[in-house]
Amino acid sequence: MEKFTVLKGLVAPLDRANVDTDQIIPKEYLKSIKRTGFADALFAAWRHDPNFILNQPRYKGATILLGRKNFGCGSSREHAPWALIDYGFRCVIAPSFADIFFTNCFKNGLLPVVLREDEVDKLFYDAALPGFNLTVDLESQTVSTADGSKKFRFEVDAFRKYCLLNGLDEIGLTLRHEDKIRAFESRRKTQFPWYF
Amino acid sequence: MPQTLYDKLWDSHVVHVEDDGTTLLYIDRHLVHEVTSPQAYEGLKVAGRKPWRVDSVVATADHNTPTTNWDEGMAGVKDKFAKLQIETLDKNMKEYGAKVYFPYLDKRQGIVHVIGPEQGATLPGMTLVCGDSHTSTHGALGCLAHGIGTSEVEHVLATQTLVTRKMKNMRVNVEGPLGRGVTPKDVVLAIIGRIGTAGGTGCAVEFAGSTIRAMSMEGRMTVCNMAIEAGARAGMVAVDDTTIEYVKGRPFAPRPPLWDSAVAYWKTLKSDPDAKFDREVTLDAREIKPHVTWGTSPEMVTSVDSVVPDPDKEKDSTRREGMERALVYMGLKPRTRITDIKLDKVFIGSCTNSRIEDLRAAAAMVKGRRKAANISVAMVVPGSGVVKAQAEKEGLDRIFRDAGFEWREPGCSMCLGMNPDHLSPGERCASTSNRNFEGRQGEGGRTHLVSPAMAAAAAIAGHFVDIREWR
Numbered sequence: 001m002e003k004f005t006v007l008k009g010l011v012a013p014l015d016r017a018n019v020d021t022d023q024i025i026p027k028e029y030l031k032s033i034k035r036t037g038f039a040d041a042l043f044a045a046w047r048h049d050p051n052f053i054l055n056q057p058r059y060k061g062a063t064i065l066l067g068r069k070n071f072g073c074g075s076s077r078e079h080a081p082w083a084l085i086d087y088g089f090r091c092v093i094a095p096s097f098a099d100i101f102f103t104n105c106f107k108n109g110l111l112p113v114v115l116r117e118d119e120v121d122k123l124f125y126d127a128a129l130p131g132f133n134l135t136v137d138l139e140s141q142t143v144s145t146a147d148g149s150k151k152f153r154f155e156v157d158a159f160r161k162y163c164l165l166n167g168l169d170e171i172g173l174t175l176r177h178e179d180k181i182r183a184f185e186s187r188r189k190t191q192f193p194w195y196f
Numbered sequence: 197m198p199q200t201l202y203d204k205l206w207d208s209h210v211v212h213v214e215d216d217g218t219t220l221l222y223i224d225r226h227l228v229h230e231v232t233s234p235q236a237y238e239g240l241k242v243a244g245r246k247p248w249r250v251d252s253v254v255a256t257a258d259h260n261t262p263t264t265n266w267d268e269g270m271a272g273v274k275d276k277f278a279k280l281q282i283e284t285l286d287k288n289m290k291e292y293g294a295k296v297y298f299p300y301l302d303k304r305q306g307i308v309h310v311i312g313p314e315q316g317a318t319l320p321g322m323t324l325v326c327g328d329s330h331t332s333t334h335g336a337l338g339c340l341a342h343g344i345g346t347s348e349v350e351h352v353l354a355t356q357t358l359v360t361r362k363m364k365n366m367r368v369n370v371e372g373p374l375g376r377g378v379t380p381k382d383v384v385l386a387i388i389g390r391i392g393t394a395g396g397t398g399c400a401v402e403f404a405g406s407t408i409r410a411m412s413m414e415g416r417m418t419v420c421n422m423a424i425e426a427g428a429r430a431g432m433v434a435v436d437d438t439t440i441e442y443v444k445g446r447p448f449a450p451r452p453p454l455w456d457s458a459v460a461y462w463k464t465l466k467s468d469p470d471a472k473f474d475r476e477v478t479l480d481a482r483e484i485k486p487h488v489t490w491g492t493s494p495e496m497v498t499s500v501d502s503v504v505p506d507p508d509k510e511k512d513s514t515r516r517e518g519m520e521r522a523l524v525y526m527g528l529k530p531r532t533r534i535t536d537i538k539l540d541k542v543f544i545g546s547c548t549n550s551r552i553e554d555l556r557a558a559a560a561m562v563k564g565r566r567k568a569a570n571i572s573v574a575m576v577v578p579g580s581g582v583v584k585a586q587a588e589k590e591g592l593d594r595i596f597r598d599a600g601f602e603w604r605e606p607g608c609s610m611c612l613g614m615n616p617d618h619l620s621p622g623e624r625c626a627s628t629s630n631r632n633f634e635g636r637q638g639e640g641g642r643t644h645l646v647s648p649a650m651a652a653a654a655a656i657a658g659h660f661v662d663i664r665e666w667r
Binding site for chain 1: 361514
């Protein structure tokens, strides 16, 4: 997994609530056995609209997606974060995320940042101006504007932060506890043999 | 300290806890299908890892399998990308193995969330995961079941654990008898209408109350299935005699003498009387009517005797814009009566509503009638080969065929339209599935979520009807 430390990038605002993963990547693009190659599939149906943000030259090269509440609801498809990453996004900022999407992001080096609704409102206001950039600093857990006029703090679980900052393979980390897993499994097998 | 059902299921599976609360949770059952597993097996291979416990895996191909042309064998899969996914699952099963694999064309193949309980591969007290958000379905059996992403599929394969955090406890109580024509689907749509599509985010939801207790296991599965549509990864129902009767004798259920010890344990799987919930909601079942969604999110739902809502009456601007966009997409005008909405297609199937009781309820509405002329296709897609065989034994297939419905092979089908079954742009469908998102059943397609009886009646009438008044 690619590390995430500090990201300074252009912001693309997607002003819709409840953006579901069927919109992020429609099902016709799920028939791949690979983890990459989904950039063109990102928001495929909405990209038919010439005014959609990803069709506007001013947002070309954006690495930060600004969203509304309940971002990523619906299907568990990990193709959603894969498509966002393939397109070039490394961070999604929203007032709330759906649980499965939120988890999937961390597994792929895509940072989901939860800010308060009023803070997100302010960012949407600023993002109306061309060339609006933000700096997302995972170490200090802050999102700030280039001119320093706004700085918002966000929360992130210590373990997830550690994995993301260091780009760690979670399976490798878990297997450090291999003995514990085996011991648990053997106790469970004795106590509840019908699950084995 | 008194515990909730979720607390008990959680505590009995904790392997290790980090300082920040991140937990390694042991996984008993891992359901695998063709769309979200290839990258996980590929990841294992690249890292030189092996599955931790092969006999925890139950696999099937369901998402993109055709529901026609089964007599042609694999040649019946015309989509080369779908075919590659099905063959990749075959290959991975051959290479790595599973407790049991129901491949495409097997007579026990079916939707992963139908076959788990049906085969007794889903048991009370388990932790169960699958790379599919509707894994919440299995919680109906009193287990902790939720959807995961593909990286987590790989993690569970490699370590038999999930890195996760405890969710909050939420309880939804539904009390009282259900009226005529009102089904578990209407109950869960009413719940989503009440708490919203993010109402259960961050929570494990226990469904409780006399209405839930009185439901069959299949009804409870329909309710838990759509917990995710209220934002809750996991939905669950406490174990009772209905649960135990359901599990008894299924192919992978424990047999005597283990059966008695299992039952004794399973009977403890309920929330303690004074257990604390972070959030609690109560609905009166007597107020629930047959429901129909009108928009592009499951929370955009109303009762069949009502009208399409007017965005102008919505004060919240984000919500209002969402409603306006949904009405444009759905091609509907505010204040249109739900029963005046004309349909083009009808889909009866999906992990929400494709079990035998669903098909019986739909057949009861259809018997001796014909589908309306404006309905181009009314298709019935059983949840599994086992459901299909049972329905045929009861003669339900004949009832549907005589009415002009198509009787298909099992699979996910037009719930998500990954296979050839989908809507064309602008087509309007009454569907027993779980998501009415834009493009869900085909780009530009318009989905209205309803119960099987409501969908069947709509196919006959050509528009929605209030089945409480239908004779």
